[in-house]
Amino acid sequence: MNEIRRRGTEDILIAIVDGLKGFPEAINAVFTQTQVQTCIVHLLRNCLDFVPWKDRKAIVAALKCIYQAKNAQAAQDARGAFEGGVWGVKYLAIVAMWRRH
Secondary structure, three states: OHHHHHOOOOOOOEEEEOOOOOHHHHHHHHOOOOEEEEOHHHHHHHHHOOOOHHHHHHHHHHHHHHHOOOOHHHHHHHHHHHHHOHHHHHOHHHHHHHHHO
16 A cells, blocks of 8 residues: 555545455555445355355345445345344344444
8 A cells, every 4th residue: 555655646535345354454554534345246255155055046136135225224224124034134144244344
């Protein structure tokens, strides 16, 4: 990140990262106001690590309601519905991951 700063970048508004540990901290150490977000594709892939093949299509369809929501409130409502539904109860690790991100 220091090299990017030296090349003339003064600020980064938003950074989309793939989930590498320490990368968000490295970005914020140099660009303190940057909003860091996990890439939705990487987040979905990480979630599916907890799901057997037979449930994957249903889980992806259920999560789609969250990340395709029209606004933040709709996304929170969809996340709440997922958490309280059959998949949220069955896969608590996915619920925790979406709360963090």
